[in-house]
Amino acid sequence: MEKLVSNWYNVRPVPEDCIYPSEKRPGNIHVPKGEVIPVIDLSEADKGDRNRTLVIQKILKAAQEFGFFQVVNHGVSENVMDETTSVVREFFQMPDESKQHLFTQDFSSKCIYFTSCENYANEKVHMWRDFLQHQCHPLDTWRHFWPESPARYRDIVGACSVGIKNLASRILGLISEGLSLKSGYFDDELSSCMVLTALHYPPCPEPSLALGTCPHDDANLITFVLQDEVSGLQIFKDDQWIGVDPIPHAFVVNVGCLLQVISNDKLRSVKHRVVTNASRFRSSSAFFVTASEGSVIEPAKGVVNEHNPAVYRPFTPKEFCMKFFENDADTEATFNHFKA
Incomplete structure (x- = not known):
């Protein structure tokens, strides 16, 4: 467990294997004030057909222009969100001996706790983060693999997982309607899996040299992020980084690569x-x-249709992920491999 950043984060200078090449360093981490990530009040979709249409239009516009948006009044209880943030933080603050059994380099394990990412052994530069990762849907299949400590972890994260799965179905339903797809298009196999990655970013003595998470696209369908009050998440748009400021009790939602493919590039990762x-x-x-x-x-x-032919050929998520990691998470190269 000596590799965990949280065990040595206050060293100075930053270790060489955590320093990014000059062209990839964040430099001035404070991004200039510019465009703001759209915030969508999901409760408006329940106030009649006209309002529902407007919400759908806002989601599609945000997914087209930013690939990201935040949702408020989404149906997941504020208490569940607060407790999830609290219990995740509590997990990372537990003494090492309470987490030792989860620390592994075997990433086929059902629940893992490690630093940087699954490819740690082959990384040229390590990210400044520790993470806990496990499957969380279907809940009854995976819950018994989750941490037993803190004692309330399984109940709280279980409740949040159920809430987010329902929220995902709701937003995917609105997207499906906006794309003129059949009702329930994303149900069943297209959204049948859900993984939680809980992330812990200790303070860094030289933030301009290291990254908590390096630039990447998500290789899944759609992602929901519960942030705490500390800023750090940024997206790349129009050749500049834009901060995604934390909003109390909001979820950050972003389009994954698979949703970009299904939309035939109408939505973008x-x-x-x-x-x-x-x-x-x-x-x-x-x-x-x-x-x-x-x-x-x-x-x-x-x-x-004849005016908008398919941009991509059919493939499985397993094939996409294999090529994605083979290309060292280079999304453009991966998309090009699956072009029609």
Whole structure:
């Protein structure tokens, strides 16, 4: 467990294997004030057909222009959100001996606790973060693999997982309606899996040299992020980084690569990163909703016609992920491999 950043984060200078090349360093981590990530009040969709249409239009516009948006009044209780943030932070603050059994380099394990990412042994530069990762849907299948401590972890994270799965179905339903797809298009296999990655970012003595999470796209369908009050998440748009400021009791939602393919590039996955800071711990919980490994991913027939031919050929999520990691998470190269 000596590799965990949280066990040595206050060393100075930053270790060489955590310093990014000059062209990839965050530099000035304080992004200039510019465009603001759209915030969508989901409760408006329940106030008549006209309002529902307006919410759908806002979601599609945000997903097209930013690849990201935040949702408020989404149906997941504020108490569940607060307790999830609290219990995740509590997990990372437990003494090492309470987490030792989860620390592993075997990433086929059902529940893992480690530093940087699954490819730690082959990384040229390590990210400034520790993480806990496990499957969380279907709940009854996976819950017994989760941490037993803190004692309330399974109940609280279980309640949040159920809430987010319902929220995902709701938003995917609105997206489906906006793309003129059949009702329930994203149900079943296309959204049957969900993974939680709980992330812990200790303070970094030189934030301009390291990254909490390096620039990347998400290789899944759609992602829901519960941020704490500490800023750090940024997206790349129009050749600049834009901060995604934390909003109390909001979820950050972003389009994954598979949803970009299904929409035939009408919606887009966007690069994002997390920067560190010199004085505060930051935690977040990212829920990755995705399709089953053997399902078929392709542009939906409802978005393809003679004027808009399919951009991609059919493939499975397993094939996409294998090529994604083979290309060292280079999204453009991976998309090009699956072009029609």
